[in-house]
Amino acid sequence: MVKQILVGVVLLLSALAVRAELVIEVTQGVDAPTPVAVVPFGWDGEQLSDDIAQIVSDDLGRSGFFSMMKRENMLSSPQTQEQIFFRDWRVSGSDYLVVGRIIPAANNQVTATVELYDVLKEQRVWSETVNGNAGNLRDVAHYIADQIFQQLTGIRGAFSTRVVYVTAEMLGENKYRYRLQMADSDGARPRTILESKEPILSPTWSKDGSKLAYVSFESTRPSIYVQHLATGQRQRIQSFKGLNGAPAWSPQGDRLALVLSKDGNPEIYVLTLATGQLDRVTRHYGIDTEPTWAPDGESLLFTSDRGGMPQIYSLHLPTRDLKRLTFEGKYNSRGRLTQDGRFLTMVHQDSSGFHIAVQDLKSGRLDVLTSTGLDESPTIAPNGSIILYATKKGGRGVLAGVSLDGRVRFTMPNTRGDVREPAWSPYLQ
Amino acid sequence: MRVSNVAKAISLALSVAWVAGCSSPSTLTDSSGSSNENNGSASTYGAGSGADVNGSGVAGSVDVANLQTIFYFDFDASSVRSDSIADLEAHAQYLATHPNASVRLDGHADERGTREYNMALGERRAKAVERFLSVNGVNSAQAESISYGEEKPAVMGSGEGSLSQNRRVELKYEAR
Numbered sequence: 001m002v003k004q005i006l007v008g009v010v011l012l013l014s015a016l017a018v019r020a021e022l023v024i025e026v027t028q029g030v031d032a033p034t035p036v037a038v039v040p041f042g043w044d045g046e047q048l049s050d051d052i053a054q055i056v057s058d059d060l061g062r063s064g065f066f067s068m069m070k071r072e073n074m075l076s077s078p079q080t081q082e083q084i085f086f087r088d089w090r091v092s093g094s095d096y097l098v099v100g101r102i103i104p105a106a107n108n109q110v111t112a113t114v115e116l117y118d119v120l121k122e123q124r125v126w127s128e129t130v131n132g133n134a135g136n137l138r139d140v141a142h143y144i145a146d147q148i149f150q151q152l153t154g155i156r157g158a159f160s161t162r163v164v165y166v167t168a169e170m171l172g173e174n175k176y177r178y179r180l181q182m183a184d185s186d187g188a189r190p191r192t193i194l195e196s197k198e199p200i201l202s203p204t205w206s207k208d209g210s211k212l213a214y215v216s217f218e219s220t221r222p223s224i225y226v227q228h229l230a231t232g233q234r235q236r237i238q239s240f241k242g243l244n245g246a247p248a249w250s251p252q253g254d255r256l257a258l259v260l261s262k263d264g265n266p267e268i269y270v271l272t273l274a275t276g277q278l279d280r281v282t283r284h285y286g287i288d289t290e291p292t293w294a295p296d297g298e299s300l301l302f303t304s305d306r307g308g309m310p311q312i313y314s315l316h317l318p319t320r321d322l323k324r325l326t327f328e329g330k331y332n333s334r335g336r337l338t339q340d341g342r343f344l345t346m347v348h349q350d351s352s353g354f355h356i357a358v359q360d361l362k363s364g365r366l367d368v369l370t371s372t373g374l375d376e377s378p379t380i381a382p383n384g385s386i387i388l389y390a391t392k393k394g395g396r397g398v399l400a401g402v403s404l405d406g407r408v409r410f411t412m413p414n415t416r417g418d419v420r421e422p423a424w425s426p427y428l429q
Numbered sequence: 430m431r432v433s434n435v436a437k438a439i440s441l442a443l444s445v446a447w448v449a450g451c452s453s454p455s456t457l458t459d460s461s462g463s464s465n466e467n468n469g470s471a472s473t474y475g476a477g478s479g480a481d482v483n484g485s486g487v488a489g490s491v492d493v494a495n496l497q498t499i500f501y502f503d504f505d506a507s508s509v510r511s512d513s514i515a516d517l518e519a520h521a522q523y524l525a526t527h528p529n530a531s532v533r534l535d536g537h538a539d540e541r542g543t544r545e546y547n548m549a550l551g552e553r554r555a556k557a558v559e560r561f562l563s564v565n566g567v568n569s570a571q572a573e574s575i576s577y578g579e580e581k582p583a584v585m586g587s588g589e590g591s592l593s594q595n596r597r598v599e600l601k602y603e604a605r
Contacts, residue, residue: 170585178580199580201544221575222548243552243576246545259545266549287549303546310546334543347543354541376543395586421544 034152036060037069037094041112042079042101048137052112053100055141056148059159059186062401063149063385064408069094081115086122094119098148108134114144116151126151138184158383161185162425164193164203164212165390165399169417179417180214182229185381185424187399187412193227201421206249209428213237213247213256224258238271248291248300257281257291257300268302270317281315290334295341301325303333312346326359328366334377338384343404345369345378345387356389358404369406379424380404390420493523493602499583500558502596504539507553509561517558520600521565527605528568534558535599536576537583539592544578551576558598 038057061068073092078084079101089097100114115127128147132140139160146157162182169177180194180203194200198217205212213226222244227234238244242261249256256271268282268291282288286306293300299316306313310333312326326332331349338345341361348357348366353373359366369387378389384404391400393411397418400411497516500509509517524530536555538547555574562572584591 168580170582176581199577201548201578201580217577217580242574243548245548259549261549261552266552287546287553289545289549290543303543310542331542333546349542374540 033065033067034096035069035094036066036096036098036152037074037089037092038098039074039077039079039100040071041099041114043103045104048102048110049135050137050141052102052137052141052144053098055138055186055188056098056145059142059145059157060149062186062410064403065149065153081117081124084117086117086119089119096125096152100144104134105131110134110137110140112140112144114147116148138188142184142186155385156383156427158381158385158424158427159185161382161428162209163187163379163388163399164205164423164425165419166200166203166421167417167419168199168397177417180212193229193232202246203421203423204247204249205423205425207251207253207426209426212423213249215245215247224256226256237273246290248293250293251295251297255297257293259289259291268300268315270300281317281320292336294337295339301335301337301344303335312344325361326366332357336378336380338380338404339382340384343384345380345404347376347378356387356402358387358406367406369402369404370400370409372400375400377421379422381424382427388422388424390422493520493605496520498600500598500600501593502554502598504592504596505550507550507557509557517561517600518565521562521567524562524568524571525566528571530605531571531573531603532562533601533603534572534574535581535601536574537581537595537597537599538579539595540579540582541592542579544580548576548578548580551578554596554598558600 038053041053057068060066069092075088075092076083076085078099080099084097084099097117097119098114100112102110102112105111109131111129111131113129116125117123118125126147130140130143142159145159149155149157149159163185164180164182167179167181171177176197178196178198178200179192180200181190182193183190193212194216196216196218198220201215203212203214210230211226211228213224215222216225221239223236223239224244224247225234225236238258238260240260240262243259243266246259247256248258254273256273258269258271259266260269261267265285266287266289267280268288270279270281281300282302284304284306286304288302288304290303291300298318299314301312301314303310304313307324309330311324312332312335314323314325325344326346329348329350332346335344335346337343344359344361346357346359347354348368350368354375355368356370356375356378357366357368370391372391375389375391378387380387386401386403388399388401390397392398397420398411399419399422400409402409496519500513500517502510524532534555536551536553538550552574555576559572559574563569579595582595583597584594
């Protein structure tokens, strides 16, 4: 009895700790999300740093595919199959049930055994025993959430990925602090990768997830840097007179598209990293910027105002064929493609402001996904399920998410500064 | 709860003000493409009046410390405004008569639109000022354009008042 109370207190405390770090608020859900219950996992030892079951539940809930049962509504806390009374879970409306138990292992390791049950069929759907470091329980939790997500949707989970973003604080007149931060896909465990008094922008991941490229003004002029995440080691790779901006890694990882204005106005260039060879690929007196690669690495999409206002164009590199992709509205910019190359997300301006929109490149249909007026920097999860973007809430920059169909939305409020420029990592395994 | 309601009210008020600002006819018809062409006309105008200043014989005695150093721009435009011309001409005169003096021209945009595109807009504004100086006799090596896009706002906030203060070029002497 005493032990049960203690476990309860521990879980409550760790739930509070999670909440202080991050508040995710699903503002809108799908029409008929699948109800799932994740029961608190069994654990007999000292207090753990993180509540794995809660993190799994939060991950699944944020995806919008599921409605998660609240703990206070659970009639029991089974940890094994024998302890499950399926009738109770059926009555309370859960289609699926997740139970688990954690036991300590040698060298500060823990072993978590997790099982997923189909409540209606009263059958076990999936089970796995996961080993992890007691100091990195969030990794264990995101891994479990990925497996469950894949079991229930058929789509590879992307909870074990990371997000980088920039925070900015105005400390006084002409005094600023900019930080490049990296966090889990749910915003937890933020850590600073770079801090500067001068602006940092346009962070972008290499395709293997080991490096970042970004623009930093730390020399009081914009330069493009590449930083290795494991070591923190970095190099300045481009620093011409004028703009040095908008780096974008090719899918093969061997080239970087970027923007330079050294010849007079912003043009797109492709830098071959091994040789340092720089090829200019656009020639126009208008603004050409914000390049992004098609998944095959043969085409670059970019923003250009060559037609009078910014629109997104596609340039096929081998043939130099140029095609305008966006026609709806007078301002469409900063495109990003899903990994299958079918959907283009962008910033789209209409009479109510700047929103995140997605265009089906097959049908040409454009859907505006957000209703707030200063939305920008869309970045797509590697499994194509969610777009993360920057918006304003209460006059402050925050990150928000929306599903590609626009039906699920959430915000990720940050405690400090203005948050902007999210960039979602590729799969990291 | 009360705080969040206040925040909501403020953000609503700001966004209403912003929408009002955005839907004015001038912003709807103003295109960066056409403003690009305006640069040339602004520069030409500057060249004409610049000759008069040079003829006045006060070159060399310009006190740049008292001149305006922040020059504002209209929404999505990069042409030098008429209220900037007198002081820019005086800067040009000083630079033309002090070949060892140099300036950097920091171009800025307001927060609307995407960041790298605004980086390009900020550069257009800085270059418009650079061209103005150039046609007024300043050697190209004496002025450098650097764009900060929307990354260093002069003031925070989304009302048209703060937006218009953020669309600017700051002229800074690196050497006098």
